[in-house]
Amino acid sequence: MTQANGAGDGGRLTDVSALRPGGHAVVVGGGLAGVTSALALADAGVRVTLLEGRPRLGGLAFSFQRGDLTVDNGQHVYLRCCTAYRWFLDRIGGAALAPVQDRLDVPVLDLERPEGRRLGRLRRDALPVPLHLGRSLAAYPHLSLAERASVGRAALALKGLDLADPTLDTQDFGSWLTAHGQSARAVEALWDLVGVATLNAVAGDASLGLAAMVFKTGLLSDPGAADIGWAHVPLGELHDRLARKALDSAGVRTEVRTRATSVSVNENGGWSVQVPGETLEADAVVLAVPQREAHDLLPDGSLDAPENLLRIGTAPILNIHVVYDRKVLAAPFLTALGTPVQWVFDRTEASGLKEGQYLALSQSTAQNEIDEPVAALRERYLPELERLLPRTRGAEVKDFFVTRERTATFAPAPGVGRLRPGARTKAPGLYLAGAWTATGWPATMESAVRSGVGAAGAALGALGRSRGLLPDFFEEAA
Numbered sequence: 185m186t187q188a189n190g191a192g193d194g195g196r197l198t199d200v201s202a203l204r205p206g207g208h209a210v211v212v213g214g215g216l217a218g219v220t221s222a223l224a225l226a227d228a229g230v231r232v233t234l235l236e237g238r239p240r241l242g243g244l245a246f247s248f249q250r251g252d253l254t255v256d257n258g259q260h261v262y263l264r265c266c267t268a269y270r271w272f273l274d275r276i277g278g279a280a281l282a283p284v285q286d287r288l289d290v291p292v293l294d295l296e297r298p299e300g301r302r303l304g305r306l307r308r309d310a311l312p313v314p315l316h317l318g319r320s321l322a323a324y325p326h327l328s329l330a331e332r333a334s335v336g337r338a339a340l341a342l343k344g345l346d347l348a349d350p351t352l353d354t355q356d357f358g359s360w361l362t363a364h365g366q367s368a369r370a371v372e373a374l375w376d377l378v379g380v381a382t383l384n385a386v387a388g389d390a391s392l393g394l395a396a397m398v399f400k401t402g403l404l405s406d407p408g409a410a411d412i413g414w415a416h417v418p419l420g421e422l423h424d425r426l427a428r429k430a431l432d433s434a435g436v437r438t439e440v441r442t443r444a445t446s447v448s449v450n451e452n453g454g455w456s457v458q459v460p461g462e463t464l465e466a467d468a469v470v471l472a473v474p475q476r477e478a479h480d481l482l483p484d485g486s487l488d489a490p491e492n493l494l495r496i497g498t499a500p501i502l503n504i505h506v507v508y509d510r511k512v513l514a515a516p517f518l519t520a521l522g523t524p525v526q527w528v529f530d531r532t533e534a535s536g537l538k539e540g541q542y543l544a545l546s547q548s549t550a551q552n553e554i555d556e557p558v559a560a561l562r563e564r565y566l567p568e569l570e571r572l573l574p575r576t577r578g579a580e581v582k583d584f585f586v587t588r589e590r591t592a593t594f595a596p597a598p599g600v601g602r603l604r605p606g607a608r609t610k611a612p613g614l615y616l617a618g619a620w621t622a623t624g625w626p627a628t629m630e631s632a633v634r635s636g637v638g639a640a641g642a643a644l645g646a647l648g649r650s651r652g653l654l655p656d657f658f659e660e661a662a
Contacts, residue, residue: 207467207647210235210457212444212481215243216629217617218472219427220272220636221643225470226434228640228649233464234436235457237443240424244589245629247420253535254418257587258503259527259546260629261381265401265409268633271655276430278422284413291515292377294326295571296522302326306377308407314339316407326373326521335374338364343404345396347624353601357395358388373521378402381519381527383626384499384548384593394596394626414517417534447471447481447614455613468643472617472636474591486611492603496620497595500588502550504565505531507583509540512575523568540582543569554588561586593627594620607639613646615639 207230211222214236222234240246245260262269264284273279289307304325308316314336321332341364345352357379361371376386382398383390402410415422431438439459446458447469457464471478479493487493517529527546535542545565547553553561562584570576594600604622607615617639618632625631634657641658644651651658 207231208233208465209468209470209643209647210444210455210464210466211470211472211617212447212457213243213470213472213477213618214238214241214438214440215472215618216245216269216272216423216632217243217619217636217639218470219423219431220268220633221470221472221617221640222431222436222438222636223275223434224637224640224654225468225643226431226436227653228644228651230468230644230647230649232434232436233466234431234438235442235444235459236438236440239441240420241427241438241440242420242423243632244592245419245423247418247424250583250585253507253537253542253583254420255505255535255587256415256419256531256544258501258589258592259414259529259531259544260419261412261414262629263402263409264411264413265405266413266628266630267657268637268655269629270413271657272629272633273422276422276426278426281417281422282413282415285411287408288411290412291518292326292373292521293518293572294373294521301572308410311407313404313407314343317403324374327370331367331370334365334367335370338366339399339404342396342399345392345400347393347397347400349393350601352393352396353391354598355392356388356598357390357392358386360392360395361387377519377521380548381546382628383596384501385596386549389549390596391598391600393601397624398626414529415534444481448483449611466613468613468615468647470615470617470636470639470643472639474618475594475620478616478618482609483611483614486609486614487605488610493605496600496603497597498591499548499593499595500550500554500590501592502547502553502561503587503589504545504547504561505542505583505585505587506545506566506569506581507537507540507542508576509580509582510575511541512569512573512579513541513543518572520572523572524564525568525572528569528572554590558584558586596626607635607642613643615642 209225209230209232211218211234222232226232247254247256292304294302302325307320309319371387442459444457444459448456450456455466455469475493475496513530519527529544531544532542605616606622617635619627621635623631623634637658641651641654
């Protein structure tokens with residue numbers, strides 16, 4: 185057992201019986217939700233122990249070493265409207281390492297046209313909503329004039345939807361788009377271009393409620409809402425190293441390689457969290473783990489329908505990593521149509537590569553490819569990159585490898601909203617956090633952080649602690 189924050193002696197956790205005012209909370213899970221919950225609780229004066237089964241923090245947004253390269257398991261981005269994740273970056277001192285574009289600008293290459301490769305751009309102007317995207321949409325070459333006009337009408341209809349309407353969750357986004365005059369081409373070249381990356385589902389498989397939330401918040405709320413941010417350093421620098429430093433400074437005791445095996449009510453009405461060889465006593469427990477793991481840890485009677493957690497589906501993301509002997513992509517990223525390739529990011533500088541260029545391909549909705557052999561993926565994607573990036577022709581491939589996240593996100597299918605639980609359980613002092621809980625957001629870093637703050641807020645109320653230090657986006661309903 186690796187000790188952190190000075191905890192333990194000889195492989196055992198320290199005694200937690202001496203509680204300071206405000207009580208003791210155990211947070212199970214060291215992903216973004218758990219780290220956020222632990223920080224928010226500690227900032228309010230609660231003594232916190234954070235447990236993580238892996239040897240690192242960060243959950244599904246992490247880095248690892250491959251030779252001299254520092255590799256992210258997958259490309260993660262956020263938007264300017266992701267106020268919770270931006271707060272998290274500020275809280276750990278990492279905002280400058282993951283900047284946001286000055287203004288939304290997404291290069292979109294189309295390989296389907298008979299006249300050959302054609303570049304379009306989705307970018308905004310410094311105008312109020314919805315005029316901020318008007319010029320970009322009017323000039324978007326991947327849609328006909330009639331399709332562009334139809335997209336504008338659908339966007340206005342989408343803007344008028346009430347996100348609080350529960351019936352939106354029962355409908356699929358694809359059917360709604362068809363009913364609002366969207367052609368298959370418009371869905372492919374615009375709606376799915378955004379939706380697949382943010383929802384990890386094509387429009388026909390996505391809840392209208394979640395899709396409407398993404399488009400209304402990201403594209404139709406504020407002119408700069410969709411400006412894209414991403415880490416210019418390895419994710420582990422943010423979500424592990426800086427997160428641990430912030431936890432240490434806040435007084436949180438962080439235990440990695442320490443997995444909770446059971447959670448139960450103790451004889452004093454508090455909570456006992458069992459880890460190998462030790463029992464932690466706590467006044468509050470936050471389960472910030474995936475939904476299936478949470479289901480297995482929940483005591484009987486904690487939720488009205490615990491089986492709902494097992495009904496929340498999952499969706500994979502495949503990440504393809506290619507190292508060339510020379511620079512083949514001039515832009516920091518691009519996306520594409522008419523090819524299996526979805527989004528391509530330049531990770532050269534962040535990875536520490538000294539010569540050549542390292543590209544990371546993020547492939548969402550990868551159900552049909554997630555288990556394919558590396559050789560088959562190499563045979564498919566290297567020719568596609570040659571079609572997409574002419575400079576790759578003749579370039580030497582120095583390395584080709586894949587990372588697979590088979591349960592990268594929860595599946596945002598119609599009806600998933602009624603399955604996602606809130607932060608509070610029926611058991612006093614036991615709370616849930618994770619991107620899969622009822623944050624109103626899809627499975628993103630934003631949702632994870634919001635859930636962590638929501639769980640902390642609920643716990644602080646029960647512990648009689650002030651919630652005055654919680655960030656502005658905290659809502660009591662969480």
